[in-house]
Amino acid sequence: DQQVKQNSPSLSVQEGRISILNCDYTNSMFDYFLWYKKYPAEGPTFLISISSIKDKNEDGRFTVFLNKSAKHLSLHIVPSQPGDSAVYFCAASDLSVSGGYQKVTFGTGTKLQVIP
Amino acid sequence: DAGITQSPRHKVTETGTPVTLRCHQTENHRYMYWYRQDPGHGLRLIHYSYGVKDTDKGEVSDGYSVSRSKTEDFLLTLESATSSQTSVYFCAISDPGQGTGNTIYFGEGSWLTVV
Numbered sequence: 001d002q003q004v005k006q007n008s009p010s011l012s013v014q015e016g017r018i019s020i021l022n023c024d025y026t027n028s029m030f031d032y033f034l035w036y037k038k039y040p041a042e043g044p045t046f047l048i049s050i051s052s053i054k055d056k057n058e059d060g061r062f063t064v065f066l067n068k069s070a071k072h073l074s075l076h077i078v079p080s081q082p083g084d085s086a087v088y089f090c091a092a093s094d095l096s097v098s099g100g101y102q103k104v105t106f107g108t109g110t111k112l113q114v115i116p
Numbered sequence: 117d118a119g120i121t122q123s124p125r126h127k128v129t130e131t132g133t134p135v136t137l138r139c140h141q142t143e144n145h146r147y148m149y150w151y152r153q154d155p156g157h158g159l160r161l162i163h164y165s166y167g168v169k170d171t172d173k174g175e176v177s178d179g180y181s182v183s184r185s186k187t188e189d190f191l192l193t194l195e196s197a198t199s200s201q202t203s204v205y206f207c208a209i210s211d212p213g214q215g216t217g218n219t220i221y222f223g224e225g226s227w228l229t230v231v
Contacts, residue, residue, distance in 0.1 A: 004158075032218075043120075043206050043222030044159065089158060099164075099172060101218040102147055102210070106159040 003027045004092050006107040014115050019077040021110050023090030026071065030092040034104065035064060035075050038087045047088075048075070080114045087111045119143050120223035122207050128229045135194040137226050139207030141187075148190040149174075149208040149220065150182060159206065165190055197230045204228075 005024045013019045021035075031052035036044040050057040050064045050073070057064050063076045077084055090107040094100050119142030129135050139148060149164040151174075161174030163182040171182050179201060181193045194201055207223040 006158075041225070043208070043224050045222070046219045049218075091159075099166070101212065102149070102164050102166070102172075103161060103174065104220065105161075105175075106151075108156055108158040 002108070003030075004090055004105050004107040006088075006090055006110045008110050009108070010111040010113070012113045012115060013080045015082055016079045019075075019080040019084065019112055019114065021075040021077075021088050021090075021112065023073045023075075023107055024071055025073075025092050027092070027094065027105075028071065029094040029096060030105075032093045032095050032101070033064070033066060033073050034091040034093075035062075036089040036091060036106075037084075038089065038109070044089060077112075080112075082114050082116050085112055085114045120207055120209060120221065122205075122223040122226045124226060125224070126227045128231060129197050131198060131230055132196050135197050135228065135230075137192040137205055137207075137228070139190045139192070139223060141190075141207075141209050143209060143211070143214075143221075144187060145209035145211035145221075146187075146213065147210045148184065149210075150180070150190065150192045151206045151208060151222075152176065152203040153206060153225075154203050162192065162205075194228075197228075199230050202228060202230045 034049040035047040038044040066073045087109045091104045093104045121140045123138045150162040151159045160176045165171045165184040205226045208220045210220045
């Protein structure tokens with residue numbers, strides 16, 4: 001039962017254009033969402049997060065949008081750079097449960113390739 | 117980079133043998149985690165610890181045990197390894213009390229192959 005779904009296993013984008021990575025979730029109790037980035041042979045690194053009380057959070061070239069009614073979030077990267085080529089994991093947690101910040105559920109990942 | 121060291125980084129073992137993966141941190145973070153990464157499943161939490169001798173199960177804890185006798189060390193043990201436990205294992209840490217919010221920092225991974 002995949003509670004966090006990333007339906008696109010891969011995405012290719014031209015350098016300078018916008019990359020949009022999508023994520024859907026099924027657990028309506030999720031109220032905190034994160035994106036992680038992972039290069040080959042390295043551990044994932046935190047990118048950006050958003051609380052369910054917001055619908056947008058921006059950090060430099062990265063913006064996360066949350067649509068609670070659709071149970072959907074997306075990560076926008078503008079402009080995309082070759083160094084952004086990596087696997088991106090969407091993640092979510094339910095902060096109302098004990099250990100909510102610790103019990104993070106990850107999606108299956110989307111491999112982004114930014115073409116120079 | 118977060119001060120997380122995983123050992124061994126690569127291991128091949130036979131079915132039925134015990135295996136222990138070690139995670140060592142130098143950040144004095146309260147929380148420590150073990151995740152596994154598999155194709156089609158993303159990252160899944162095996163166990164986590166919220167203090168010395170305090171641990172809790174994650175979503176895929178069957179077949180795994182953990183121990184944390186010191187703040188800096190978190191051990192993951194496969195009592196009797198099976199082929200289904202072939203995976204990449206990531207240790208991670210976090211500590212909201214140290215001003216890093218709830219960000220989880222990951223180690224570089226341990227590749228385990230059970231033959």
